[in-house]
Amino acid sequence: MENVFLFAGLVLIFASILSLYRVIYGPGIFNRIVAVNVIGTKTILILVLIGYIYGRPHFVDIALAYALLNVIMTIAATKGIEV
Amino acid sequence: MIWALDISMLIFLVISAVAAIAVKDLLSSVIILSLYSLIMAIVWVELRAVDVAFTEAAVGAGITTVLFILTIMKTSGRYEE
Amino acid sequence: MLTTITNIISTIFIITGLFFVLVGTIGLLRFPDFYTRMHATGKCDTLGEGLMLVGLMVYQGFDLISVKMLFLVIFIFVANPVATHAIARRAYKVGLEAWRLEK
Amino acid sequence: MSRLDSKKFISLYLLLFAFWLLLSGLLDWFHLGFGIISTFIVTSFCYDMVFVSKEGKDNPTKIIRLFKYLPWILYQIVLANIDVAKRVLNPSMPIEPQFIKIDSYLKSDLSKTSFANSITLTPGTITVDIDENNTFLVHAIATAPADDLLGGTMERKVAHVFLEDK
Amino acid sequence: MKILPVVVALLTGALLIWAGQDMPDFGDPDAPTNHHVADWYIEHSEEDIEVENMVSSILADYRGYDTLGETTVIFTGGVTVILLLRGRGH
Amino acid sequence: MIDLILAKYNYWIYVVLMMIGFYAVMDRSNLLKKVMGLNIFSTAIFLFYISIGDVAGGTEPVYLHGVENVLYVNPIPHVLILTGIVVSVTTTAVALGLIVRIHEEFGTIEEDKILELQS
Amino acid sequence: MKGDESVIVRTVIRLMAPFIQIYGLYVIFHGGGGPGGGFQGGVILAASIILYVMAFGIEEGQAKLTEKINMIMRTTGLLIYSGIGALAILFGGKFLDYGAVPLPFIHHIPEVRAILIDGGVEVGVGITVMAVMVTLFYEFYPGGSIDD
Numbered sequence: 001m002e003n004v005f006l007f008a009g010l011v012l013i014f015a016s017i018l019s020l021y022r023v024i025y026g027p028g029i030f031n032r033i034v035a036v037n038v039i040g041t042k043t044i045l046i047l048v049l050i051g052y053i054y055g056r057p058h059f060v061d062i063a064l065a066y067a068l069l070n071v072i073m074t075i076a077a078t079k080g081i082e083v
Numbered sequence: 084m085i086w087a088l089d090i091s092m093l094i095f096l097v098i099s100a101v102a103a104i105a106v107k108d109l110l111s112s113v114i115i116l117s118l119y120s121l122i123m124a125i126v127w128v129e130l131r132a133v134d135v136a137f138t139e140a141a142v143g144a145g146i147t148t149v150l151f152i153l154t155i156m157k158t159s160g161r162y163e164e
Numbered sequence: 165m166l167t168t169i170t171n172i173i174s175t176i177f178i179i180t181g182l183f184f185v186l187v188g189t190i191g192l193l194r195f196p197d198f199y200t201r202m203h204a205t206g207k208c209d210t211l212g213e214g215l216m217l218v219g220l221m222v223y224q225g226f227d228l229i230s231v232k233m234l235f236l237v238i239f240i241f242v243a244n245p246v247a248t249h250a251i252a253r254r255a256y257k258v259g260l261e262a263w264r265l266e267k
Numbered sequence: 268m269s270r271l272d273s274k275k276f277i278s279l280y281l282l283l284f285a286f287w288l289l290l291s292g293l294l295d296w297f298h299l300g301f302g303i304i305s306t307f308i309v310t311s312f313c314y315d316m317v318f319v320s321k322e323g324k325d326n327p328t329k330i331i332r333l334f335k336y337l338p339w340i341l342y343q344i345v346l347a348n349i350d351v352a353k354r355v356l357n358p359s360m361p362i363e364p365q366f367i368k369i370d371s372y373l374k375s376d377l378s379k380t381s382f383a384n385s386i387t388l389t390p391g392t393i394t395v396d397i398d399e400n401n402t403f404l405v406h407a408i409a410t411a412p413a414d415d416l417l418g419g420t421m422e423r424k425v426a427h428v429f430l431e432d433k
Numbered sequence: 434m435k436i437l438p439v440v441v442a443l444l445t446g447a448l449l450i451w452a453g454q455d456m457p458d459f460g461d462p463d464a465p466t467n468h469h470v471a472d473w474y475i476e477h478s479e480e481d482i483e484v485e486n487m488v489s490s491i492l493a494d495y496r497g498y499d500t501l502g503e504t505t506v507i508f509t510g511g512v513t514v515i516l517l518l519r520g521r522g523h
Numbered sequence: 524m525i526d527l528i529l530a531k532y533n534y535w536i537y538v539v540l541m542m543i544g545f546y547a548v549m550d551r552s553n554l555l556k557k558v559m560g561l562n563i564f565s566t567a568i569f570l571f572y573i574s575i576g577d578v579a580g581g582t583e584p585v586y587l588h589g590v591e592n593v594l595y596v597n598p599i600p601h602v603l604i605l606t607g608i609v610v611s612v613t614t615t616a617v618a619l620g621l622i623v624r625i626h627e628e629f630g631t632i633e634e635d636k637i638l639e640l641q642s
Numbered sequence: 643m644k645g646d647e648s649v650i651v652r653t654v655i656r657l658m659a660p661f662i663q664i665y666g667l668y669v670i671f672h673g674g675g676g677p678g679g680g681f682q683g684g685v686i687l688a689a690s691i692i693l694y695v696m697a698f699g700i701e702e703g704q705a706k707l708t709e710k711i712n713m714i715m716r717t718t719g720l721l722i723y724s725g726i727g728a729l730a731i732l733f734g735g736k737f738l739d740y741g742a743v744p745l746p747f748i749h750h751i752p753e754v755r756a757i758l759i760d761g762g763v764e765v766g767v768g769i770t771v772m773a774v775m776v777t778l779f780y781e782f783y784p785g786g787s788i789d790d
Contacts, residue, residue, distance in 0.1 A: 071246070
């Protein structure tokens, strides 16, 4: 099963690197916020999967905390754009 | 095989650091900086520093980004001249 | 025997989730404007990551860790659409033009 | 400080304490004691945030109906993803984006929120804005899903869950 | 783009790379850093303090002074920002 | 040579990150960019410390019960870096406060213009 | 500045905030058993208040957690930490030597130290960090600074 988790982690990182294109070149601030939000939700999964790869899965706490704080980051970023 | 994950994360880290410095729009730069710190959190879980990863996730996503954005709002300028 | 079956089920869940996540990423790259990109990310990421977490829950069995992952699934299903809505609303308020089909 | 409603307070306390137990899982007196104290602090800090008085009637019926609603919405989410996958992977990309407006008769905050989240998760539509007159502004990716939404099936189902049938 | 900052940054980097050649390998279990106090902490921390997380026990007990100083630093930072941004014009 | 690069790759990444941060602190005239460069610089140093304490094949420094002869990662750098992160956050907050104050005083946060205004 | 988020964001934040706070307190009290501790829990607690202020506006937030209570909490946390250290001197130990503090019913010294770390020191750090972070946020938020 470790190979499945490792494969899943690598595919998620590949998807994040594809999304990085939108972060760097994406026209305008909104595309960047969307792409960073997407990479953030992928990060939650990568954190859980690394816990399983190392065989100590009781570190889901970090992923939970990150999920909570990702929302704050997104809402704060949308607030920073003046209407 | 974990080294593949490690190396790709590190390259990701360098790219996002360069992007954070090079982008002209200040708000975009702050958002890329938060991306940088979340990649850093993954690197620290890989190096088995769980507490440090927790702190970095909390600080990088929660506090530093919010403070930077509020400063940009107060200094009333998104674009660098 | 039982372990093999659970492993196969969780692998199926994880692979399906990965497929949807990849579709969302391709949509993020391919769609022509901001609002249509939100369609790809808002839906595919939510379901893809939910499916992967369910697969990990099946692998883990029933204990406190899988309960925490259940919280994570619920949280993603509530928070992801709200984040999508917040970004789209601010873009609409700012007056971002939507892409239309050229006739 | 508004008036303390003891029923709301106790139900929120029990809910949060159950959440604490599921997170902690340690049943020794030390952690249980801290659980009781911290749940009390949080409950007294935000007792007026979760159960709002105008939404507080007949909660058990709502929960039963919510569980009946969940399978349908999950099925719709899967349909939505297959729909997006078809559109993304098709080389010609069959999309014609448009904005539509829906006048809704939903009243409470909770039902509006559920309706907006359901719109975002189901095929081809995302909620963009909601104004004071309960008008939802929806971005649709093609004409067919927009017509589906204007048909009003989902609104009726959400209204049924929150006891707000017309 | 001015030339001086690039040169200074590259020089510093070259110096660090030159110095880094003598470091022990990455992830080497026999590196000297992993064997002075670290072994003692890993072996004895659970007998001394009934806490599973070694980082917590070192942070709050063996190196309690550090953490007290850290908390003081946070407090001072908050007070400094208040002094900078509040109540001007007096 | 190739051995040297592969055996210590974390160290070289830290050097690269540090150079990026250092360059930003020196070259950018916008004060916010300088603070961002400072953040990147400090994270590079943290990466160096944690890399020193890493042990290949080790596990997290949380006790595993019921298993003999577990190899744990060195916990001391983690403790030092926790303190370091906290101090870095406080430094950032104070620096941002100073930037807000500078903007109120001079009306700009570009270093060149501030120097012009002062002279 | 008033919060200008839509009713959807407000409702979700209103429903989520108590759970985020419980989670933050859980992280503070379980610093010994896994990852976490005072600093991380304090930041999560502050994050819940930051979310509340961003959705409902600064006046609502400062009515919930007033500047006076915030000031008291800022100092209380530091006082708890150094107070436990001073208590150890009072009972004949050295400064911050938790084992010297006598607790009722518990005389096993490693357990005393564990309890004082989890329930005393981390709580002090958490309270200080939370109050300072909220203070920073109030000061930087447009219209949040109080002139007295």
